[in-house]
Amino acid sequence: MSRVMPVLVVLLGIVALWYGAAVAMNAPWARDQAARAGTPLSTGQLIAATMVQERPVLPAPHQVAKGLWDGIAGQKITSKRSLVWHGWITLSATLAGFAIGALAGAALAVAIVHSRVMDLSIMPWAIASQTVPILAIAPMVIVVFASAGVTGLVPKAMISAWLSFFPVLVGMVKGFRTPDRMQLDQMHSWSASRAQAFFLLRLPSSLPYLFASLKVAVAAALVGTIVGELPAGATAGLGARLLSGSYYGQTIQIWSALFAAAGLAAVLVALIGLIERVVLKRMGLAR
Amino acid sequence: MTRYGEGGARPGALILGLAVLVLVLAANRWWPGSGLLLFVWLAGWAVNSRLAHYEGPISAMLVPLIFGATLLASWEIACASFAIPPVILPAPSAIGAAFAANLPLLWGDFVQTILKGALSGWLIGAALAVAVAVLIDRSPFLQRGLLPIGNFVAALPIVGIAPILVMWFGFDWQSKAAVVVIMVFFPILVNMVAGLKATDALARDQIATWSASYAQALVKLRLPSAMPFLFNGLKITTTLALIGAIVAEFFGSPTRGMGFRISTSVGQLNLALVWAEILVAALAGTAFYGIVALIEKRVTFWHPSQRG
Numbered sequence: 001m002s003r004v005m006p007v008l009v010v011l012l013g014i015v016a017l018w019y020g021a022a023v024a025m026n027a028p029w030a031r032d033q034a035a036r037a038g039t040p041l042s043t044g045q046l047i048a049a050t051m052v053q054e055r056p057v058l059p060a061p062h063q064v065a066k067g068l069w070d071g072i073a074g075q076k077i078t079s080k081r082s083l084v085w086h087g088w089i090t091l092s093a094t095l096a097g098f099a100i101g102a103l104a105g106a107a108l109a110v111a112i113v114h115s116r117v118m119d120l121s122i123m124p125w126a127i128a129s130q131t132v133p134i135l136a137i138a139p140m141v142i143v144v145f146a147s148a149g150v151t152g153l154v155p156k157a158m159i160s161a162w163l164s165f166f167p168v169l170v171g172m173v174k175g176f177r178t179p180d181r182m183q184l185d186q187m188h189s190w191s192a193s194r195a196q197a198f199f200l201l202r203l204p205s206s207l208p209y210l211f212a213s214l215k216v217a218v219a220a221a222l223v224g225t226i227v228g229e230l231p232a233g234a235t236a237g238l239g240a241r242l243l244s245g246s247y248y249g250q251t252i253q254i255w256s257a258l259f260a261a262a263g264l265a266a267v268l269v270a271l272i273g274l275i276e277r278v279v280l281k282r283m284g285l286a287r
Numbered sequence: 288m289t290r291y292g293e294g295g296a297r298p299g300a301l302i303l304g305l306a307v308l309v310l311v312l313a314a315n316r317w318w319p320g321s322g323l324l325l326f327v328w329l330a331g332w333a334v335n336s337r338l339a340h341y342e343g344p345i346s347a348m349l350v351p352l353i354f355g356a357t358l359l360a361s362w363e364i365a366c367a368s369f370a371i372p373p374v375i376l377p378a379p380s381a382i383g384a385a386f387a388a389n390l391p392l393l394w395g396d397f398v399q400t401i402l403k404g405a406l407s408g409w410l411i412g413a414a415l416a417v418a419v420a421v422l423i424d425r426s427p428f429l430q431r432g433l434l435p436i437g438n439f440v441a442a443l444p445i446v447g448i449a450p451i452l453v454m455w456f457g458f459d460w461q462s463k464a465a466v467v468v469i470m471v472f473f474p475i476l477v478n479m480v481a482g483l484k485a486t487d488a489l490a491r492d493q494i495a496t497w498s499a500s501y502a503q504a505l506v507k508l509r510l511p512s513a514m515p516f517l518f519n520g521l522k523i524t525t526t527l528a529l530i531g532a533i534v535a536e537f538f539g540s541p542t543r544g545m546g547f548r549i550s551t552s553v554g555q556l557n558l559a560l561v562w563a564e565i566l567v568a569a570l571a572g573t574a575f576y577g578i579v580a581l582i583e584k585r586v587t588f589w590h591p592s593q594r595g
Contacts, residue, residue: 006432117339121354131526131576132569136533140561143553144375223444230537246450246538254450262443269442
């Protein structure tokens, strides 16, 4: 309870601030409307008017909640207005890219740990690439793939794979290197082969690093997919929902898509956290 | 005096060389142009595997450089010999030419996006985060409430807030700076709060025996010892700042800026210019990170990680 209380209080504070900001930011439009209609507004009426606008500058929390609820439960999930449908488009590309990127990153990490040439050649570039805003080229990747006739899930998955590749690579190399000299010597004195040393010592001791980097990677993969859905022409996915909302000034639609994306990210990270806890517990590594 | 032991390796190397030659020729016949590619790749790799046997800083610097050069050469050769259309992948030489020919344009985009959008937003966001961290420093309740939320928000696709902020603050750099402020705020806040807690009990006791006030303890002990944590947050967020500023331009911008240039040049299939912008972004990202790391070195010279 002592852990939940502060979070709840802060969340309530944020919601209160949000309502205050909604009133302040939507008031000019409401006043404008009232002035045009020639009817004076009392303060209470003004506040009420800021809560129910069609295209508010800042939708009130309950409007976003309603938009989110309509998007998730109010439509058939095959409808183009359904957030479940758009979310699924985004999620499938994210998961496909995440799987490819994580597997490739882990495989390359294995090679790097066992080969000094690979280590010296690739690691500096992998680390330097973290300072490059790769995400910014996502739309270009989409357009290039489209001009080659490839559209839909594959290009977005490529971006997600690229973004989730590096965190996993760097994390896994670090993880495979956690066993210290003494433990490696111990394996050696048991005359363990390289494969045995890898599967019995390096792999298990890398798992905490694996899960930490997987959490970063899945969040990055989701951001990559959403940005990949931004170029004009994309009609499906949460990113396309954001973009069409911003074209037509449908603020409630933008905020709903944003919260749907946030929820998706939270679920994905929590899922990996859950797997982490189960796996580490079974291996006796839980802290 | 026969030096048989040393000479013995030569026939082996010769056979290997012949085998490589046959392989290269075979590949070239099977798929024209791939022979040279394979040869460059194998040569680069051979040099690197030789160099990797030597310990020391020189090989540690040469090997990645040679790998990068091999990669670039393969890219160039592949573009030339497979006739890859420049609307799909321009050759490095074409990108270099586009970079050199458009320097004023690229500089204008750099000023608009990096200096005005990303840098100002990053500075404001960092200042806000440090201020909030110091303000909530005396309230464990607020810390317990804000930290889980901060960690949660750090994993969210915040970049999606860009369309909203572009609506609020207009198309110019102010909206980009606003996106950057929000993107960098939470990672820096979380790091700074952790940093303010990072004094050891001995130092705290010491400063208490000197009867230092809260403000004195904060300025003389806790802020300096929070610096490594703060710089960790600052370094993580340099890339985020660039991403935020560039992606926000996809939702609307004046007719300059890196994001604007990337999206319009893609539309015109002028991919060489797009890649030149990416080169600028990469250089800017690396330089930004490098400068912050340099300042960190000057500020936290006392920290074990800096005393290599």
